Amino acid sequence: MMARQSLFERLRHDKRAAIAATVLMGLALAVFPFVIGSSLGNSWLRIIDFAMLYIMLALGLNIVVGFAGLLDMGYIAFYAVGAYLYALLASPHFGLHLPVWLIIPAGAALAGLFGALLGAPTLRLRGDYLAIVTLGFGEIVRIFMNNLNAPINITNGPQGISGIDPIHLGGITLAKPLTFLGYAIPSLHAYYYLFLALALLIVFVTIRLENSRIGRAWVAIREDEIAAKACGINTRNIKLLAFTMGASFGGVAGGLFAGFQGFVSPESFNLMESVMVLCMVVLGGMGNIPGVILGGILLTILPEVFRHGAGPLQIAVFGKILLDPEALRMLLFGLALVVVMLYRPAGLWPSTTRRREFRGESATDVLKEGE
Amino acid sequence: MIGAMVALTVIKLLAASGLPVFVIILVALAAAAAVCMAVGYTIERIAYRPLRRAPKLAPLITAIGVSIILQNLAMLIWGRNYHAFPPILPTSQHEIFGATITSLQVAIVLIAALMMTGLIILIHRTRLGRAMRATSENPPIAQLMGVNINQIISFTFIIGSALAAVAGLMVSANYSIAHYYMGFMLGLKAFTAAVLGGIGNIAGAVLGGILLGLIESLGAGYIGDLTGGFLGSHYQDIFAFFVLICVLIFRPSGLVGEKVSERA
Amino acid sequence: MNAVLLEARAIAKHFGGVKALTDVSLTIRQGEIYGLIGPNGAGKTTFFNVLTGLYHPDGGDLLFAGEKLEASAPHKVAKRGIARTFQNIRLFGNMTAMENVMVGRHARTHAGVLGAVMHDRRTTAEEAAIRRRAEELLHYVNIADRADDLARHLSYGDQRRLEIARALATDPKLLALDEPAAGMNGTETAGLRELIEGIRRDGITVLLIEHDVKLVMGLCDRVAVLDYGQKICEDVPAVVQKDPKVIEAYLGGSVA
Numbered sequence: 037m038m039a040r041q042s043l044f045e046r047l048r049h050d051k052r053a054a055i056a057a058t059v060l061m062g063l064a065l066a067v068f069p070f071v072i073g074s075s076l077g078n079s080w081l082r083i084i085d086f087a088m089l090y091i092m093l094a095l096g097l098n099i100v101v102g103f104a105g106l107l108d109m110g111y112i113a114f115y116a117v118g119a120y121l122y123a124l125l126a127s128p129h130f131g132l133h134l135p136v137w138l139i140i141p142a143g144a145a146l147a148g149l150f151g152a153l154l155g156a157p158t159l160r161l162r163g164d165y166l167a168i169v170t171l172g173f174g175e176i177v178r179i180f181m182n183n184l185n186a187p188i189n190i191t192n193g194p195q196g197i198s199g200i201d202p203i204h205l206g207g208i209t210l211a212k213p214l215t216f217l218g219y220a221i222p223s224l225h226a227y228y229y230l231f232l233a234l235a236l237l238i239v240f241v242t243i244r245l246e247n248s249r250i251g252r253a254w255v256a257i258r259e260d261e262i263a264a265k266a267c268g269i270n271t272r273n274i275k276l277l278a279f280t281m282g283a284s285f286g287g288v289a290g291g292l293f294a295g296f297q298g299f300v301s302p303e304s305f306n307l308m309e310s311v312m313v314l315c316m317v318v319l320g321g322m323g324n325i326p327g328v329i330l331g332g333i334l335l336t337i338l339p340e341v342f343r344h345g346a347g348p349l350q351i352a353v354f355g356k357i358l359l360d361p362e363a364l365r366m367l368l369f370g371l372a373l374v375v376v377m378l379y380r381p382a383g384l385w386p387s388t389t390r391r392r393e394f395r396g397e398s399a400t401d402v403l404k405e406g407e
Numbered sequence: 408m409i410g411a412m413v414a415l416t417v418i419k420l421l422a423a424s425g426l427p428v429f430v431i432i433l434v435a436l437a438a439a440a441a442v443c444m445a446v447g448y449t450i451e452r453i454a455y456r457p458l459r460r461a462p463k464l465a466p467l468i469t470a471i472g473v474s475i476i477l478q479n480l481a482m483l484i485w486g487r488n489y490h491a492f493p494p495i496l497p498t499s500q501h502e503i504f505g506a507t508i509t510s511l512q513v514a515i516v517l518i519a520a521l522m523m524t525g526l527i528i529l530i531h532r533t534r535l536g537r538a539m540r541a542t543s544e545n546p547p548i549a550q551l552m553g554v555n556i557n558q559i560i561s562f563t564f565i566i567g568s569a570l571a572a573v574a575g576l577m578v579s580a581n582y583s584i585a586h587y588y589m590g591f592m593l594g595l596k597a598f599t600a601a602v603l604g605g606i607g608n609i610a611g612a613v614l615g616g617i618l619l620g621l622i623e624s625l626g627a628g629y630i631g632d633l634t635g636g637f638l639g640s641h642y643q644d645i646f647a648f649f650v651l652i653c654v655l656i657f658r659p660s661g662l663v664g665e666k667v668s669e670r671a
Numbered sequence: 672m673n674a675v676l677l678e679a680r681a682i683a684k685h686f687g688g689v690k691a692l693t694d695v696s697l698t699i700r701q702g703e704i705y706g707l708i709g710p711n712g713a714g715k716t717t718f719f720n721v722l723t724g725l726y727h728p729d730g731g732d733l734l735f736a737g738e739k740l741e742a743s744a745p746h747k748v749a750k751r752g753i754a755r756t757f758q759n760i761r762l763f764g765n766m767t768a769m770e771n772v773m774v775g776r777h778a779r780t781h782a783g784v785l786g787a788v789m790h791d792r793r794t795t796a797e798e799a800a801i802r803r804r805a806e807e808l809l810h811y812v813n814i815a816d817r818a819d820d821l822a823r824h825l826s827y828g829d830q831r832r833l834e835i836a837r838a839l840a841t842d843p844k845l846l847a848l849d850e851p852a853a854g855m856n857g858t859e860t861a862g863l864r865e866l867i868e869g870i871r872r873d874g875i876t877v878l879l880i881e882h883d884v885k886l887v888m889g890l891c892d893r894v895a896v897l898d899y900g901q902k903i904c905e906d907v908p909a910v911v912q913k914d915p916k917v918i919e920a921y922l923g924g925s926v927a
Contacts, residue, residue, distance in 0.1 A: 262745070266745050268750050270744075
């Protein structure tokens with residue numbers, strides 16, 4: 037930990053080292069899909085692509101939960117809004133095939149609007165009350181998607197919408213291998229680059245926001261709402277802004293998901309997904325951008341590792357499958373959540389302030405308890 | 408869920424033994440409550456107590472982790488299938504005010520009322536209850552006053568688990584079915600009811616529970632008529648959540664929750 | 672005699688049946704240090720909360736700098752030029768001292784989401800100005816060396832100072848301090864006194880709630896005394912000290 041910290045410090049001060057590190061990182065990220073694709077196969081590359089989507093989601097939720105301290109348990113609704121908008125505007129369902137560069141921003145805007153709609157009535161609520169209302173909101177959105185197939189068929193109900201256009205820009209579609217400078221780039225790789233680019237964009241926006249007047253206002257509200265008001269912060273607007281920004285990130289990720297998957301159904305947006313994204317944020321390190329990214333990656337990959345590992349491992353050890361691998365996978369996953377939180381209650385990679393907070397807290401508690 | 412499954416297992420084991428139904432049910436209930444209490448206590452010790460001073464979302468994540476673990480453990484033990492509740496209970500039907508109810512349902516209402524009364528007495532009339540309320544109000548101060556807050560919190564988990572066990576048995580008896588996944592929606596509804604009424608208030612929880620149940624059933628029944636057939640009965644969950652949101656907009660701390668005033 | 676900065680007219684506030692404030696009227700003039708004292712529970716903090724928009728008064732109104740102060744929202748009050756501190760220090764504990772003061776600049780700055788993300792020239796300049804001003808203020812209250820420490824890790828006296836710096840960051844015309852000397856030792860109180868006098872010299876009017884009668888009498892130009900939610904006296908310290916009603920309130924009550 038210390039070594040990594042000092043490395044960061046060095047990069048901050050040494051411009052050349054920083055540039056070198058950025059170039060190295062960029063190269064690593066660029067080569068990454070080819071390494072994964074050839075060593076672990078395409079199914080893992082798909083998982084990596086999904087990890088990118090989850091990173092975007094986790095970063096969006098982090099604005100609401102991590103920065104502004106508002107517990108949102110229905111976040112996946114915004115992902116759903118983005119996904120369904122894409123599905124409706126670019127699929128045979130309505131016969132519409134609008135271009136991506138129009139749909140994705142529209143998805144972000146619509147999800148942002150939903151975020152404000154959720155935020156407005158919940159401004160006075162906190163803690164458990166806020167959690168349950170946002171949870172209800174998420175369920176309401178899902179139930180509507182499940183049932184808006186009658187009397188007018190809008191969402192096609194539980195069957196979902198299929199045959200969604202793949203993401204395409206101008207004449208280039210990401211569904212088929214691209215040729216670039218004579219090299220063929222497979223579809224999954226192309227999606228990887230697109231998602232990576234957008235994820236980086238979202239990281240950039242989040243960092244800029246965090247270190248601005250607005251980011252400070254969010255954290256101030258999290259820390260003490262009354263004092264924030266006394267400092268002249270219009271807490272209502274700033275909270276609504278947090279909901280809107282967070283939701284719009286979700287909308288972007290949702291649109292990408294629909295184009296990538298080619299199929300959306302209400303099942304993809306259930307409560308468990310909201311909980312999953314929340315876990316990414318908290319487990320990674322609430323309010324700390326690298327931590328949240330780490331959480332997003334780990335919680336996407338871990339269940340898959342368990343899924344791929346649970347069956348074969350049992351066969352290797354016992355010679356046959358004793359336990360249902362699906363149950364075992366979730367069992368291990370739940371266990372991982374508990375263990376991580378027990379040993380790192382502030383998350384795997386908390387921001388320096390949070391880490392210090394936690395140390396400070398335990399120190400004073402020791403004093404308090406001193407018997 | 409665990410309560411229901413344990414009770415079910417015990418009932419199935421004893422059903423052939425020829426013991427009177429009443430005894431079987433009691434034994435099942437006792438077993439279910441005992442197992443749930445033990446599980447509740449263990450969870451509190453392992454997953455919550457070490458986090459009492461952690462950032463406030465950490466316990467939420469462990470709670471989610473624990474529920475995933477329990478659910479999947481149950482699935483490993485009892486399998487994925489639905490379990491039918493053995494038809495050992497007498498199901499005589501009565502007609503009251505034009506509605507048909509079974510004796511089982513009467514029993515459920517009575518037991519629920521009994522448990523709630525017991526709980527109210529426990530919380531408001533006993534030394535233990537006072538300690539509980541003090542702990543919820545301000546743990547460090549309660550501790551200074553000589554309350555062993557660890558013990559108290561463990562105890563609340565035990566009581567809560569026992570109540571859940573009884574409720575689980577009643578639910579599965581009523582619907583004559585039990586399933587490893589049945590606890591999830593119930594837990595959610597329970598939380599909703601508690602919030603609707605106002606957290607930390609038994610009367611509120613009772614009121615919230617009754618209201619939520621009524622709203623759901625009535626909503627499911629009449630929502631089609633109300634909206635001119637636009638929304639069908641599958642919107643019943645929406646109805647419940649919608650009411651919840653409306654209530655909380657106007658009363659941010661629940662129907663009978665104390666007003667938490669902002670103090671400067 | 673200076674112009675009137677704040678005029679409270681017949682402010683009333685009750686909680687249920689308890690009358691916390693009854694017909695409290697007072698006038699604070701530009702540039703003075705005005706003390707508000709009274710026994711525990713006399714309604715001093717309630718008055719503060721009404722003044723800063725946390726409570727809605729049940730009667731009366733407030734005139735600030737000649738205009739009616741719509742007691743609606745605390746952030747608007749802050750923007751109008753009334754800043755406050757809290758009796759039981761309310762800092763943003765997990766932000767650094769520097770960041771705390773920077774938050775105080777919120778009402779006087781404008782950058783929106785777009786500016787924050789694009790870093791256009793205006794936003795960059797504004798951000799630099801915020802930082803500069805915050806540094807100045809930390810120097811001003813003498814805790815510049817703690818700028819990068821978390822607020823919660825500062826000593827009690829430094830936390831009080833930081834709260835004052837944060838309030839000053841909003842460019843107030845009136846600074847309302849709620850028991851700033853509570854829990855301070857003699858040296859810290861003397862330092863605080865110097866700080867408050869400095870603030871007044873810089874042209875900011877100060878409203879001071881305080882228990883430390885010695886501090887109030889030595890520091891304030893005029894003093895009002897509240898007892899059971901009513902103003903029983905308002906005058907220069909020398910007169911207030913001799914007022915029989917005040918002596919009665921302080922000595923006759925159970926909370927001397």
